[in-house]
Amino acid sequence: MTVQVISSYKLDNDELTELREKLSLKEGDTMTNVVDRSVIAGMIINLDGRVIDLSFKTQLKNLQKLVL
Amino acid sequence: MKPFDRFLGELDQQLKKNQINYQPKEIGLVEEIKDGVVIASGLEKVAFSEEVEFENGIKGYVVDLTENKVGIIVLGDYLTLKAGYQVVGLNYTLSIPVSNDLVGRVVDSLGLPQDEIEPIKTKQYYPVEKIAPGVVFRRPVNTPIQTGIKAVDALIPIGRGQRELIIGDRGTGKTTLAVDTILNQRDENVICIYCGIGQKNSKIANVIDLLKRYNAMRYTVVVSASASDPASLQFLAPYTACAIGEYFMKQGKDVLVVYDDLTKHAWSYRQISLILRRPAGREAYPGDIFYLHSRLLERACKMDEKYGGGSITALPIIETLEGDLSAYIPTNVISITDGQIYLEIDLFNAGIRPAINVGLSVSRVGGNAQTKAMKKIAGKLKLSLAQYREMASFSQFESELDEETRKFLGRGARLTQILIQKKNKPYSLAHEIALIFAANSGLLDSIPPHEISLYEEKILDILVTEGKEWVKRVNKSKSFEEKDEKELKEFISRIL
Missing domain, CATH: 3.40.50.300 (P-loop containing nucleotide triphosphate hydrolases)
Known part of the structure; x- marks a missing residue:
C-alpha cells in the first residue's frame, strides 16, 4: 500500500512514525510526505485512492457550502 | 432578535454539529468528458449504480466499470466540469x-x-x-x-x-x-x-x-x-x-x-x-x-x-x-x-x-x-363490432345487400359513432353503460349515424335532469339489473 500525506508543513520523523502506527501500516508500505501550503492546517491522507480528508481547507469549503 | 443574529446563532449550532469526518472517501479524477458522460480514473472500490459527486457539487451515476476506468453519467450540466476534477464516491445507490x-x-x-x-x-x-x-x-x-x-x-x-x-x-x-x-x-x-x-x-x-x-x-x-x-x-x-x-x-x-x-x-x-x-x-x-x-x-x-x-x-x-x-x-x-x-x-x-x-x-x-355492469353490456358490443368489421368492406354496396347484412352494417356504424368521445371529457360508469346500451340494444337504430352524437347529448341531458338517482345507483352498485335496464329504456324512449 502506498500512502501519501499532504500537509501544510514538512512533518518530522517522530510525527511520521506516529502516523504509521495509527494507520497500522506494515513493513512494505511506503509513506511519502508532500508539502502543500493550500491545505492551511491539518492533513490529507491518501491510501491508494481512498482519501481521509482532515484539512482545514475542506472544512472551510464545507462551511461555504452551508452558508450559501 | 435581529434576523442576522438569528442567522449567526443557527450557523453556530451547525458548526458545533459538523464533526470532522474520519471515514475515508473514495476519490477519483476526471479523465475524459464526453457529452453527458465522464470517464474517471481511481474510484477503485466504487460500486455499480452508486451515486458520485464532482468537485463542483454536481452529482453523477456510475454505469460502467472497466479495468482501470469508471464511466459516470452526469446528472446535471456536464459543461461545467473540467478534466482533473475530483470525483467522490458517496457510498449509496442513487435514491430520490x-x-x-x-x-x-x-x-x-x-x-x-x-x-x-x-x-x-x-x-x-x-x-x-x-x-x-x-x-x-x-x-x-x-x-x-x-x-x-x-x-x-x-x-x-x-x-x-x-x-x-x-x-x-x-x-x-x-x-x-x-x-x-x-x-x-x-x-x-x-x-x-x-x-x-x-x-x-x-x-x-x-x-x-x-x-x-x-x-x-x-x-x-x-x-x-x-x-x-x-x-x-x-x-x-x-x-x-x-x-x-x-x-x-x-x-x-x-x-x-x-x-x-x-x-x-x-x-x-x-x-x-x-x-x-x-x-x-x-x-x-x-x-x-x-x-x-x-x-x-x-x-x-x-x-x-x-x-x-x-x-x-x-x-x-x-x-x-x-x-x-x-x-x-x-x-x-x-x-x-x-x-x-x-x-x-x-x-x-x-x-x-x-x-x-x-x-x-x-x-x-x-x-x-x-365491473359486472360493464361486462354485461360489453360482451354484445364486441360481437356487434366484430361482425361490422367483417362486413365493412361491403358497405359500399349497401343498396344491393340483404336485410340482415344491412342491419349489421347499420348497427356497427351507429356503435362506432357512439364510441366517439370529445377529449378531456371522461364519462362516469353509469353514463358509459347508458350510451352503449342505447346503441347496442337497437333503440337508436332509427336515427341516422351522423346524428348519433346529437342523441348522445340528449341522453346525457336527460340523465342529468331526471336520471340523477339512476346514475347514482348504477355508479354505486356497479351492476346493471333488470330494473335499471327498464328505467333506462324509459328515459331513452322519452327523447326519441
Whole structure:
C-alpha cells in the first residue's frame, strides 16, 4: 500500500512514525510526505485512492457550502 | 432578535454539529468528458449504480466499470466540469427523496422540485433502481381502473396493476388518452404520476395546465425530464416516477403511472450507450434495450393483501413511425405489457376520436378487470363490432345487400359513432353503460349515424335532469339489473 500525506508543513520523523502506527501500516508500505501550503492546517491522507480528508481547507469549503 | 443574529446563532449550532469526518472517501479524477458522460480514473472500490459527486457539487451515476476506468453519467450540466476534477464516491445507490408532499408538485428526475413553490420536506429515500416484487408478493388483477373513455372501458378494460401500452403515430391522441384517464381518477382515491420523457417544455406545461384546470393536480405528481434536459436525466425519469409510485404503493394505495413516452427514453439510453462505446445492435440500440424497459414495467404490479394490497398500473406510451408495429422498440414493449391500445392515424383523420383500432387492440386482463355492469353490456358490443368489421368492406354496396347484412352494417356504424368521445371529457360508469346500451340494444337504430352524437347529448341531458338517482345507483352498485335496464329504456324512449 502506498500512502501519501499532504500537509501544510514538512512533518518530522517522530510525527511520521506516529502516523504509521495509527494507520497500522506494515513493513512494505511506503509513506511519502508532500508539502502543500493550500491545505492551511491539518492533513490529507491518501491510501491508494481512498482519501481521509482532515484539512482545514475542506472544512472551510464545507462551511461555504452551508452558508450559501 | 435581529434576523442576522438569528442567522449567526443557527450557523453556530451547525458548526458545533459538523464533526470532522474520519471515514475515508473514495476519490477519483476526471479523465475524459464526453457529452453527458465522464470517464474517471481511481474510484477503485466504487460500486455499480452508486451515486458520485464532482468537485463542483454536481452529482453523477456510475454505469460502467472497466479495468482501470469508471464511466459516470452526469446528472446535471456536464459543461461545467473540467478534466482533473475530483470525483467522490458517496457510498449509496442513487435514491430520490419521497414523501406525501410530492402530490401536486412537479419534480425532475432527481426528485427536486421544479415548480418554484416551497422545497419538499422528506425523511425517506427510495432507490431509483429496484428489483420487481416476486411472484409470492403479487396477486392477480381484479379491480378495474376506469379510464372514462367508452371504447377502452368496454372493449379494452384496464385493471389496477396491469401494464397497458398506448401505441400509435404522432398526433393520434396517445397523451390525450392517458391524461383523460388521469382526469377520471378524481373520485377514485388513485395517485397519478405523469412522467414526461424528452417532451417539449410547452407540451408538459400544457398538460400541467390541463390538470390544474380540472383540479387533478391534488392527486397527481408530474415528473419531467424535457427535451432540453441531459440524456442522463431523461434516462432516469421513468425509474424515478416508478420509485415514487412504489412509495405510495407501499402505503396500500393504488397508483397510476403514465410514461410519455418510452420511445424517447430508448433514444436517450442509446445515446448514453453509444458514448460509452458499448457494442451497438439493431438500429444502433445497445444489447440491453429490452431489459431497460422490462425492468421498469415489471415493477408495476398488484400486491397481495398481506403486503399492503396496493398496486401500480402502468400506461407506457410508444410512438411508432408510419404505423409500423413491427419495429424494434414497439415489438419489445408489446411483448412486455399486458395488452395494447392501438391508435391509428386513418381513424383519427376520419373523425373517429379516440382513434382506437378495436380489432388490433387487446387487454390481456380483460373481463377480470371489468365491473359486472360493464361486462354485461360489453360482451354484445364486441360481437356487434366484430361482425361490422367483417362486413365493412361491403358497405359500399349497401343498396344491393340483404336485410340482415344491412342491419349489421347499420348497427356497427351507429356503435362506432357512439364510441366517439370529445377529449378531456371522461364519462362516469353509469353514463358509459347508458350510451352503449342505447346503441347496442337497437333503440337508436332509427336515427341516422351522423346524428348519433346529437342523441348522445340528449341522453346525457336527460340523465342529468331526471336520471340523477339512476346514475347514482348504477355508479354505486356497479351492476346493471333488470330494473335499471327498464328505467333506462324509459328515459331513452322519452327523447326519441
